[in-house]
Amino acid sequence: MPKASQHPRVAGGSDTPRRTVTTSADELVLLIDGATNYAIYMLDPEGRVTIWNRGAERIKGWTEAEIVGHHFSRSYPAEEIAAGKPAADLARAHAEGRVEEESWRVRKDGSEFLANITITALYDDDGKLRGFGKVVRDITEQKSAERALAGRERHLASILATVPDAMIVIEEHGRISSFSAAAEKLFGYAEAEVLGENVAMLMPRADRDTHDGYLATYRATGERHVIGSTRIAVGLRRNGETFPMELAVGETSSGGQRIFTGFIRDLSERRLTEQRLHELQSELIHIYRLSAMGTMASTLAHELNQPLTAIANYLETTRDMLADARTPELEMIREALDMAAGQSLRAGDIVRRLREFVAHGEVGRASEKLDTLVHEAASLGLIGAHEAGVRVIMSLDPEPHQVLVDRVQVEQVLVNLIRNALQAMQDCPTRELTITTARESAGCVQVTVTDTGMGIAADMSDRLFQAFATTKEDGLGLGLSICRTIIEAHGGRIWATPAPGGGTSFHFTLVRADPENADAG
Amino acid sequence: MPAEHLVHLVDDEEAIRLSAGFLLRTNGYVVKSYVSGVAFLADADRETRGCVLLDIRMPELDGLEVQRRLSERGIEMPVIMLTGHGDVALAVRAIKAGAVEFLEKPFQKAALLAAIEEAFRRVDDADRIHLDAAEAVIRLAALTPREGDVLQGIVQGQPNKITAYELGISIRTVEAHRAALMVKLHARSLSEVLRIAFAAGLGERG
Numbered sequence: 001m002p003k004a005s006q007h008p009r010v011a012g013g014s015d016t017p018r019r020t021v022t023t024s025a026d027e028l029v030l031l032i033d034g035a036t037n038y039a040i041y042m043l044d045p046e047g048r049v050t051i052w053n054r055g056a057e058r059i060k061g062w063t064e065a066e067i068v069g070h071h072f073s074r075s076y077p078a079e080e081i082a083a084g085k086p087a088a089d090l091a092r093a094h095a096e097g098r099v100e101e102e103s104w105r106v107r108k109d110g111s112e113f114l115a116n117i118t119i120t121a122l123y124d125d126d127g128k129l130r131g132f133g134k135v136v137r138d139i140t141e142q143k144s145a146e147r148a149l150a151g152r153e154r155h156l157a158s159i160l161a162t163v164p165d166a167m168i169v170i171e172e173h174g175r176i177s178s179f180s181a182a183a184e185k186l187f188g189y190a191e192a193e194v195l196g197e198n199v200a201m202l203m204p205r206a207d208r209d210t211h212d213g214y215l216a217t218y219r220a221t222g223e224r225h226v227i228g229s230t231r232i233a234v235g236l237r238r239n240g241e242t243f244p245m246e247l248a249v250g251e252t253s254s255g256g257q258r259i260f261t262g263f264i265r266d267l268s269e270r271r272l273t274e275q276r277l278h279e280l281q282s283e284l285i286h287i288y289r290l291s292a293m294g295t296m297a298s299t300l301a302h303e304l305n306q307p308l309t310a311i312a313n314y315l316e317t318t319r320d321m322l323a324d325a326r327t328p329e330l331e332m333i334r335e336a337l338d339m340a341a342g343q344s345l346r347a348g349d350i351v352r353r354l355r356e357f358v359a360h361g362e363v364g365r366a367s368e369k370l371d372t373l374v375h376e377a378a379s380l381g382l383i384g385a386h387e388a389g390v391r392v393i394m395s396l397d398p399e400p401h402q403v404l405v406d407r408v409q410v411e412q413v414l415v416n417l418i419r420n421a422l423q424a425m426q427d428c429p430t431r432e433l434t435i436t437t438a439r440e441s442a443g444c445v446q447v448t449v450t451d452t453g454m455g456i457a458a459d460m461s462d463r464l465f466q467a468f469a470t471t472k473e474d475g476l477g478l479g480l481s482i483c484r485t486i487i488e489a490h491g492g493r494i495w496a497t498p499a500p501g502g503g504t505s506f507h508f509t510l511v512r513a514d515p516e517n518a519d520a521g
Numbered sequence: 522m523p524a525e526h527l528v529h530l531v532d533d534e535e536a537i538r539l540s541a542g543f544l545l546r547t548n549g550y551v552v553k554s555y556v557s558g559v560a561f562l563a564d565a566d567r568e569t570r571g572c573v574l575l576d577i578r579m580p581e582l583d584g585l586e587v588q589r590r591l592s593e594r595g596i597e598m599p600v601i602m603l604t605g606h607g608d609v610a611l612a613v614r615a616i617k618a619g620a621v622e623f624l625e626k627p628f629q630k631a632a633l634l635a636a637i638e639e640a641f642r643r644v645d646d647a648d649r650i651h652l653d654a655a656e657a658v659i660r661l662a663a664l665t666p667r668e669g670d671v672l673q674g675i676v677q678g679q680p681n682k683i684t685a686y687e688l689g690i691s692i693r694t695v696e697a698h699r700a701a702l703m704v705k706l707h708a709r710s711l712s713e714v715l716r717i718a719f720a721a722g723l724g725e726r727g
Contacts, residue, residue, distance in 0.1 A: 301605070309541075345627055365692075
């Protein structure tokens with residue numbers, strides 16, 4: 001316990017050599033009075049005020065003249081006085097030497113304030129209690145500021161906790177100092193597993209050195225790479241999966257150290273959504289074009305039919321005017337006119353079928369020769385095949401088959417399969433296309449188109465026809481799902497198998513026409 | 522009888538009027554051309570003789586409307602409907618309304634002439650209509666019940682898929698029956714089927 005001399009010493013004071021009495025006392029008074037933020041006063045052993053500084057006047061309200069000689073308990077709240085706290089505090093200070101606490105005190109005007117109070121027991125050289133030194137600081141504002149700050153911190157923490165973006169804090173060498181719950185979920189690590197590790201562990205191997213390089217550059221030159229801006233990067237999850245991410249990095253300093261806070265957003269879903277949107281837009285444009293084409297085709301058909309009719313009328317009439325052609329020349333003319341008339345009527349036929357096909361109208365099914373169908377489709381589908389060095393093998397069933405089909409639609413399917421096959425073989429050393437027909441049980445025939453291309457993965461063969469399943473309208477028979485629609489509408493099946501020796505075979509079945517009706521229509 | 526060989530050609534398309542006119546004249550018919558249904562109706566009255574070639578799709582007044590007004594006014598000229606569009610529903614309506622034939626463009630010369638001949642035969646021979654009816658009934662008797670059902674569907678202008686649904690059979694089967702009944706009725710076109718059916722009284726249910 002500090003020893004007092006003639007002049008009271010504040011607890012903890014060093015042992016300085018005594019000065020002349022007057023000078024040091026005046027200086028001390030000046031010093032103590034100068035501390036206006038602190039109420040510094042002294043009590044006698046019974047608790048009566050003996051010394052009272054300016055600060056005490058300011059903080060507590062009583063002047064020196066008003067309080068000196070009075071008991072210090074005046075500044076306690078009433079209920080504490082009743083409970084005997086003032087005396088208890090002094091007793092404690094006497095026992096322990098020093099008491100420090102935060103407590104409520106009352107001013108002269110009755111208002112209360114929160115105070116930081118230190119009571120120090122003072123002893124003279126003989127060890128006898130001289131009195132108590134008290135230092136009181138009004139901490140009401142400070143306390144409320146602290147509370148507000150704590151409140152704001154809690155609020156901030158709660159906001160950060162709910163931010164869906166992952167938040168990672170690193171120090172200037174890249175070591176992770178904070179890893180939010182969202183970050184744990186995003187990357188698959190618990191915070192404990194990554195604290196202290198270099199943040200580069202969350203990047204693909206290729207990017208790690210680059211990141212360290214950026215940090216070093218920034219430390220050295222202040223040149224920013226990603227700080228303060230948002231960019232797209234690639235993240236690496238614990239399970240080895242990489243994903244696209246959006247990264248925003250901010251810089252701050254904490255305790256003289258630079259720290260970087262990164263907010264990360266997983267873009268995988270956004271990317272998927274964008275892709276899907278893109279796909280849908282393309283499909284929509286495609287459908288729009290097709291339906292516009294459908295309308296156009298319909299109008300075109302109608303328009304074309306008029307001149308075709310006129311042509312047919314003139315040709316047939318003039319042909320018949322030469323019915324008794326007497327000379328070989330006239331006979332030739334008559335024949336030529338007949339041919340021309342036939343062609344114009346055929347043109348009308350094509351136009352009609354096209355219109356029916358595009359308009360999804362009631363397309364007629366008739367009994368058709370399978371071989372004719374195959375050859376017609378092949379002649380269209382194989383355009384350019386010879387030039388591309390493709391060997392074509394037609395292995396048709398020797399037994400002639402009649403199938404009940406819409407010729408245009410089924411030919412369309414076949415043309416599509418042939419074109420696909422040619423495309424599949426484009427860059428292959430061996431280019432061979434085989435078309436076969438064969439009788440199948442249950443009154444069907446099977447048509448197969450085989451290529452020697454790259455082939456399709458076995459688990460893709462189901463999705464093959466579904467990949468385009470969202471394309472709802474067809475018009476010109478594009479896409480495998482359209483082929484499936486046509487074949488299934490005809491009561492058949494369509495499927496793909498890997499061909500022996502690489503390549504793929506596409507098969508579809510058609511219903512054989514009931515022999516009774518073979519000559520119908 | 523020149524008057525009986527008069528053909529009224531109503532089509533808004535000039536190329537059709539000229540070429541069909543040429544065709545018919547070189548085959549002995551007298552042809553009067555009209556640019557529209559309105560123009561034709563302005564000229565036609567109960568005294569008018571001959572048959573009418575009507576294009577269905579014309580501006581202002583379409584062929585079916587002209588046909589309706591003709592029968593409204595009691596003008597009994599036989600009508601042959603022409604169209605650039607193949608439309609089953611339209612065909613049924615035209616034939617039901619009494620058209621002799623329904624031809625799709627471009628048509629064969631022989632088909633057109635056959636239709637016109639048939640039209641004039643009707644004018645000449647009212648009895649023939651009864652014969653036609655009797656013959657039609659006989660032919661219809663050769664159909665199986667299912668074929669009869671399918672014929673009903675055609676007469677009602679139904680698309681095959683509706684008929685299939687109603688009969689609880691597949692579209693393929695409907696088409697097979699359709700092909701079969703055409704053979705049995707000796708009909709080479711949809712409109713022939715319809716005429717035979719109507720002649721037998723098929724379309725006139727309540």
